[in-house]
Amino acid sequence: MTTLQDLRRTVSRFVEGSRKRRQLQRELEQLEAMGSLDAVLADAGLVRSQIGPLMAGCAGSRELLDQMLARLGIDAARLPVECLRDMTWTCTTCPDKRRCREWLSGSEGTEFHSFCPNAGQLDNALLEQRPVHA
Known part of the structure; x- marks a missing residue:
């Protein structure tokens, strides 16, 4: 039974990932058509060469x-924006999301x-957010 549930979750993640990639592709195409793609990428701290890896790893990374x-x-709200952006990019391009999901589920x-x-x-x-005891 667990195998069937795992298969359903895997298929669901794949379908959701495909949907998110199509949506992102449409948005990027719209930005390109408006001539705004490079400016939007720059605001996000990205360049065009990063679009491919972004598309490949976007599903579920954040x-x-x-x-x-x-x-x-x-607390993500207490992290500097640049730090959170860098960690998100690293997660997006991470080749081992399976182990991450397993660890998060407690099975790893x-x-x-x-x-x-x-x-x-x-x-x-963790060090920065750990409360200091007097």
Whole structure:
């Protein structure tokens, strides 16, 4: 039964990812047609060469990062915008989202440091947000 549930979740993630990629592609095409693509990318701290990796990894990346932050007790609202943007980009281009999902679900026994390319930034955020006891 678990295998069937896993398959359903996998198919659901794939369908949702495909939908999000199509939506992003349409939005990028609209921006290009209006002549605004480069300006919008610059505002987001991106360049055209990053569009391909963004399209490939966009599905669910920010949600995974948000779940990771919540599980570690990191308040995303207290992170500098640049830090959150960089971590989101790293998550988007991460080749090991499967292990991340497993770790977030509790079925992965290893520490996140063994697979997460954002581990260093997450550690820094934990240190900065940890309450100081007098």
